[in-house]
Amino acid sequence: MSVQLPDIRVLKYYSKCSIIELMASSLPDKEFLGTLAKGLSVITVFDEKTPVLTVTAAAAAIGVSRATARRILHTLHQLGYVEQNGRSFSLAPKALDLGYRYLSSQSWIERAGMLLKVLSEEIGESASAAVLQGTEIVYVAHVPSRRLLSVDETIGTHLPAFHTALGRVQLGYLKGADLWARLKSVRHSSYTSSTIINMQGLYDRIQSDRDQGFAIIDEELEKGLRSLAVPVLGRDDNLLGAISISVNATRTTRDYLRTVYLPKLRAVAVNITDGT
Amino acid sequence: MSVQLPDIRVLKYYSKCSIIELMASSLPDKEFLGTLAKGLSVITVFDEKTPVLTVTAAAAAIGVSRATARRILHTLHQLGYVEQNGRSFSLAPKALDLGYRYLSSQSWIERAGMLLKVLSEEIGESASAAVLQGTEIVYVAHVPSRRLLSVDETIGTHLPAFHTALGRVQLGYLKGADLWARLKSVRHSSYTSSTIINMQGLYDRIQSDRDQGFAIIDEELEKGLRSLAVPVLGRDDNLLGAISISVNATRTTRDYLRTVYLPKLRAVAVNITDGT
Structure with missing residues (x-):
């Protein structure tokens, strides 16, 4: 039987892509x-559903022999990345370090965090920064609003890129073929009655958002939630990520986002670029 | 020349311990x-001072051949953990995943975050959760206070365990020999005129904090900052971490922390344990 294997570059778009697929x-x-x-694959087996692993479970999860799984867990334990309790292994806080390296090595993220805090205090709404990763966005900074009904994303949270303002405004920076590959690689779900799930519709919207330099998501991901995002560029015009303001749809109109908040958010993006 | 090599268990206490030392x-x-x-060592070379690495720089940083460094960076790139720009490599957002696995696999952390948010809103002060890692604490949850002068630690931030309430209250759960080994492994700096830097003094304070079940740090780490911490235990009385409330010393007395905030913080700790 001949199976058409996807190109390794396409495989990488799947954030859940296992090393097994990659090696196959x-x-x-x-x-x-x-x-x-x-x-690295063993580290990513741990999650809310799998807080502990035995050697046997680790071997089964990544498709290696028990001997190999034992040596991996032993090595991770010696290095302090996992803790051992009898026959069970769990992740140690040192694993946080690996993620923290990314945050600390991207100087624009710290700057974005400080500037978004000032903006959030000024306008009383929550503000965030995220980077595109495959077909998802990953939050790298978040300032919750002072109001009670605030959006509560935290650093490291993933959301579908195609259905968030932070994602759409970054997807427009991809080449057409790359964008299509990512569009096709996920099943687009209807989060609300306003969610765009048609691929051509999403493609066109992403291109027009790129042209206008911002994206607005109007209750497409969650009822009552409107978001405005602009891209964050480096000095060489390379895409670093995106920043956004999220508001309660019953309180703030789409027009208000465009006329009042967009110039403020753009000023923050320029300020971040200037600091890179 | 004969060099006394430290025991591998002691080496692990150094969070900055390089793999080179471990392998030596x-x-x-x-x-x-x-x-x-x-x-893994190559991932931890990246930080604010070293946002990009060439093969040569990576080889020098971890003490391996250029061929080995090249294969490591190539593999990390194939897996999506690093990005390549010409001859420079930088960490990719996927590296955040590795740290996020720890946070998501520890169910008590999510619960602590929710309960601390409620507490922080009730008392109008910032609240945090942290775990002990060697001689440091690592923040795993943080709710900033609504007041302007708030403490701004973020998830993943490290602070010296011996000079924070969150650290001292966890250090008391170590065996005496282990505690002494960690005490001796760091140079204790005076952060303020109140910082305890005497090792016997620190040891005694940690033991009495263990006996009373809470720790208060009174402007020992930073002028104007008072913190109260209690341990968070699992159902088997195993130590999971600690939670704290931080206040402005000019506004809230040590007595108020003990009489008003301590019962509230203890109630949150019990509530976290009940959910594990």
């Missing part, structure tokens, strides 16, 4: 360190 | 996967 790819790669890949 | 340890360890260790 037909491309021979002598430079690829399978042991490193399997070790 | 005299213990032969056939189960240890050097490739996995070196790969």
Whole structure:
């Protein structure tokens, strides 16, 4: 049976893509360190549903022998990334370090956090920064609004890129073929009656958002939630991420977002770029 | 020249402990996967001062050959953990995932975050949760106060365990020898005129905090900052972490912390335990 394997570059778009799929790819790669890949893969097996792993469970989860799983967990334990309790292994707080390295190595994120805090205090609404990762956005900064009904995303939270202002405004920076590949790689769900799930419709909206330099999501992801996002660029006009303001739809109109908040959000984006 | 190498268990207390030191340890360890260790080590080279790495710089930083460094960066790139721009490599947002796995696999953290939010809104002060890691604490939840002068720690931030309420109240759960080893492994700096830097003094304070079930830090880390912390235990009385309330010293007395806030904070800790 001949199976058409996806290109390794397309595979990478899947944030949930397992190392097993990657290694099953037909491309021979002598430079690829399978042991490193399997070790990182074991870390990503842990989540809310799998807080602890035995050697046997780890072996089954990533498709390696018990001996290999044992050596991986032993190594991660020696390095302080996992804790051992009898035959059970769980992630240690040191694993947080690995993620924190990303946040601390991206100087624009700290700057964005400070500037968004000032903006959020001025307008009394929540403000966020996120980066695009495959077909999702990952929050890297968030300032909750002072109001009671506020959006509560936290750093590291994932949301579908195609249905968030933060995502759409970044997707427009991709080449057409790349954008189509990502559009096709996910099943687009209706979150509300306003969610755009038609692929051509999403493609066109992303292009027009790119042209106008901002994206507005009007109750497409959640009833009562409106968001405005603009891209954050580096000095070389490379895309770093995006920043947004989220408001309660019953309180703030789409027009108000465009006329009052858009100039303020753009000023923050320019200020971030200037600091890079 | 004969050098006394520290025990591998002591080495692990150093959060900055490099894999190089660990591998230089005299213990032969056939189960240890050097490739996995070196790969993780490359991720931790990235920080605010080193946002990008070339193959040569990565090789120098972790003490491996250029060929090995190249294969590590290539593998991390294939897996989506690093991005490549010409000869420069930087961390990709996917690295955040590795840290997020820890947060999502520890169910008490999410519960602590929700309960601390309610507490923070009730008392109008900032509240936090942290775990002990070697000689440091790592914030895993934080709710800023609604007041202007608030403490702004974020998830993933490290602070010295011996000079924070969140750290001291956890250090008391260590065995005496372990506590002494950690006490001796760091140089204790005077942050303010009230900082306890005497090791016996710190040891005694940690023991009495353990006996009373809470720790108060009174302007020892920062002028004007008072903190109260209590331990968070699992159902088996195992230590999970600690939670704290931080206040402005000019506004809230130490007595008020003890009589009004301590019962509230303890109630949250019990509530977290009940949910585990």
